[in-house]
Amino acid sequence: MTKDPNFSASRRAFLSLPRxxxxxxxxxxxxxxxSIAAYCTxxxxxxxACPENIISLNANQRPVLSFDSGxxxxxxACAEACPTDAIDAARDITWPWKAEVQEACLSRQGIMCRTCEDVCEPRAIRFKLALGGKSEPLIDVDQCSGCGACAHSCPAQAIRLTQPETKTEKIPA
Ligand code: SF4
Ligand code: SF4
Ligand code: SF4
Structure with a gap:
């Protein structure tokens, strides 16, 4: 698919959408x-294109990630494959997602588990010991890349990705 010749000009449009x-x-x-709202078709x-098979289209036919399969x-690869730059348009915006541990965590309930710590390549997870054989997984949000490896691997499905702060968006020129 050929890119819209007016795309560069339209991409420069300032877009500030609360999320x-x-x-x-x-x-x-x-x-x-x-960028998805403006350019995705x-x-x-x-x-x-995604080698991890973690992108699907939602009911609105727009791409969303889930970490069920990886x-x-x-x-x-997704940005390079996108013919309209709906993905790559925001290449200068920092990925905002960070891991967050939910109540279902096994360690929190005193059941031995360190799966998330083991799979976290940036070493963003450490455990704080508590009474009763329990321990609390703590996420260092500065180290967390938002890769979702912990969410994918957690046997209790106790990790989800969240955005710590609400931000506005500006599509770079
Ligand atoms: S950047 Fe992530 S979502 Fe995009 S193709 Fe690669 S693994 Fe898939
Ligand atoms: S992998 Fe899941 S259940 Fe295990 S310690 Fe981490 S958050 Fe808790
Ligand atoms: S999302 Fe990735 S980097 Fe962040 S805590 Fe989980 S495994 Fe580590």
Missing amino acids: RSRDAAIRPPRSTEA GCQECTT ACTFCS
Whole structure:
């Protein structure tokens, strides 16, 4: 597919869309709600390109990530495959997602588990011991890349990705 010749000019348009920090859809890296809303055509090129098979189209035919089948390696294959730059348009915006541990965590209930710590390559997870054989997984959000490896591997499905802060978006020129 050929890119729209007016795309560069339209991409420079300032887009400032509020997004909810906790329950927003997880868009592919290098994209935002604004860039997807502005440029995505639902062509599925990104879903086909992702080697981890973690991108699908939602009911609105727009790409969302889930970590059921794997984690994001930030390989940029989705951005490179996107014919409209709906994904790559936000390449300069920092990926906002961070891991957050939920109540279902086994360690919190005194059941031995260190799966998330074991799979976390940036070593963003450490455990704080508590009474009764319990321990609390703590996420260092500065180290967390938002890759989703912990969410994918957690046997209790006790980790989800959230955005710690609500931000506005600006699509870079
Ligand atoms: S960056 Fe790579 S692994 Fe991550 S969603 Fe895109 S294609 Fe998939
Ligand atoms: S992998 Fe899941 S259940 Fe195990 S310690 Fe981490 S958050 Fe808790
Ligand atoms: S999302 Fe990735 S980097 Fe962040 S805590 Fe989980 S495994 Fe570690």
